[in-house]
Amino acid sequence: MRPTIRFHLTALALLALPITGAGDPQLLQRAAEVRDRALADNQAYDIVAGLTSEVGPRLAGSDGDRAAVAWALIRLKALGFDRVVAEDVSVPRWERGTATARIVAPFPQILAAVSLGGSIGTPAAGIEAPVLRVGNLAELKALDRVQVEGHIVYIAGRTERSRDGSGYGKSVPKRYGGPVAAASLGAVAVVIRSVGTSNARLAHTGATTYIPGKPRIPGFAISNPDADLLEYQLATGSRVRMEVMSTARSLPSARSANVIAEMTGSDPAAGVIVFAAHLDSWDLGTGAIDDGAGVAIVTEAARQARLAGPPRRTIRVVLYANEERGLSGANAYTQAHLAEIPAHVSATEADLGAGRVWRLSARVSDEVWPRIQGWMPVFEPLGIELGQNDARGGADIAILGRNGVPFVSFSHDATQYFDYHHTASDTLDKINPADLSQAVAAYSALAYILANGAEDIGRVPSPKGTQ
């Protein structure tokens, strides 16, 4: 059912082309006009420049987080949204403090390290112990307590670079699960090779988890070059000893907010489409690609779609609180809007940076999927290909999917994303304005279609086993 008409043209040549594929030709023609206007002129870069430069790091519960909520309320009102509100969310709070790691023997060296997000700290004197290397989390879990006890467990394993970002998913379990697995075998600390592709001497943070009632040990990441250094020393066959220190600590939970901004629909019975991103960031960078870019994309897409006239359905931008440390905002939103879930026509999330969009996928009923495919003439001129009816949606909207809300999703080119993600280098300069504009054009056209289509795109059964 893939449309046979495909355009491969430069952005400037798109405007005049009639849409002749499947679907509602008038709707798609207007969507193409929205796309082209957004491609030529949009404010997304200004939005993410403002958020990163005027607010910067905004870890959930921090001063920066509160500043981000205040910034978003002002900025979204100024952008012309009909309704802008902050909905209260309770978020866990954690302070990174300082972290150090060094090789004590055989060849003393200081390593570039960070505490994993949510990790406990160490005693003030630090922890010194011999290092036990494992290749991955499964190898660790297969060991006996006698092998692990009293060691600092080092978990190796490189993150593969790929356009679809799939290397991250393969590599990240050690970060989430390493400290619990190692602690259960008597280890005193965990150090992982960063879950990222960067060759800079900056380690990659991101959440780790503990299990209530189970032993807790501190978790650290070291940069890829530092992991190489450690592996060199381990390969000498000498007993390697490390010392780690961290003042990380958890604090009482704090107040944050989901920031919600709407372009009101002309038909109150037609429901809402959700365009989602998250407002919080990790604390090391300024949160440009994760997820300032998403904030800018969904905000500007809603504005661009509205420039074509009042939408039939309400376009609701949701900037979620605390995605990074437990999806507090996503859970609070669903709780607060439970009665309204049936009116949620679709959900779309932007949380994979500012790279060019290269694929459209969805999670809809089998009956509706051909209709989505019929939209491709709008997106193919942007270099976007058709994916499958298997979209995961994204971390924040997953809970909506479990409640039957269908997803229409874009894949961003993530080839470089994990060079910067969750590191100090997640800064504005990593965003290419032309790539960002391409993404904004895609999301803008999608927002127009979803908000103005004659029919909605149905419900989906809970996607069991895919969360």
Added chain:
Amino acid sequence: MRPTIRFHLTALALLALPITGAGDPQLLQRAAEVRDRALADNQAYDIVAGLTSEVGPRLAGSDGDRAAVAWALIRLKALGFDRVVAEDVSVPRWERGTATARIVAPFPQILAAVSLGGSIGTPAAGIEAPVLRVGNLAELKALDRVQVEGHIVYIAGRTERSRDGSGYGKSVPKRYGGPVAAASLGAVAVVIRSVGTSNARLAHTGATTYIPGKPRIPGFAISNPDADLLEYQLATGSRVRMEVMSTARSLPSARSANVIAEMTGSDPAAGVIVFAAHLDSWDLGTGAIDDGAGVAIVTEAARQARLAGPPRRTIRVVLYANEERGLSGANAYTQAHLAEIPAHVSATEADLGAGRVWRLSARVSDEVWPRIQGWMPVFEPLGIELGQNDARGGADIAILGRNGVPFVSFSHDATQYFDYHHTASDTLDKINPADLSQAVAAYSALAYILANGAEDIGRVPSPKGTQ
């Protein structure tokens, strides 16, 4: 006079080719064999892996510096040099301590900063002041005292990326001269955009200088993304205030050493050829590209040239002490070997990383230059082109040049060099083993030619005005 015979072949195809260009065909044929053996099998990567992983940072006068001298003595003896000695050098000593920089207003942010090498520290409470931006050092010098007094001077200016590394030379004067120039106008501190091309959130160190009897203020570098952040805030038109803090300090001078290793020549009257690199490094990285690579290249080149049989001239590898903070080793060497300078037939330095060699140049008399050109059939198959008779030699051997010693020099591809140079990311993984081998092959063949040529390459007059 450029030879008309050029080969453009893969490394594996080189071995059998007869050398038919100008010069001594037998000498060049044997040099080509040295080249090919070095290309196929050399220990350079092992050498730099050892230095960076077993010693690591080795700032002049530090424990690491002493460890590097000890490491080099053992390693060079093990590599089969006939004579390995350490010659005492007094070096200045400086400790970086910690440095922080933050924007206080209008939008508070913490910046990634380092102290410039040799900088004084700040009072314990730091220095807070309004920021004055200048585009470069010349702009600063053109200002009046009333404009500068009481400010933290921020010196902008990006470092251009280029194969020949020339962007560094254009950008680095602000680092050397910024603090003195700003202090003379009453500034309280200097912050520069890093002299480097990296987009990582790691600042670039390197020496700054003071003038005895003139006012001293502390100097800092911030990373390129942090410079962008600062410039965003300056561009808002609001008064920007920063706070900087540093515990950097100078200490009494310390003992270090030039490490000298020779492959003894068969003809004591034929003199020595010098192959130079520096053993010290900055303290932030492990000194892989600056100048562990050079240490590995010149060491291995001497060994490879010796594999072809005893050289006629002595091949002297000199691993200089303290290049980075004042050329202590270069000055001490010249002082100690003054009577022997006439026996120095040539000097060649490797101190621009481990990138592929792309150009051969020299600094010889006009009469000798055609003879150097006649060597190109040995080098062209490696993708090396002929440069000019204008080589600068390198920082450590410049003083030999001023004493009449001719240079034969290679240019390494420096396109990526200033992404890592003088930052924490100067680590082993930045060295591509294949590129390193190409460089080793070039230097090995050159060592063979210089050590075994029937005639020496003369003297050069002091290259006035080029230092």
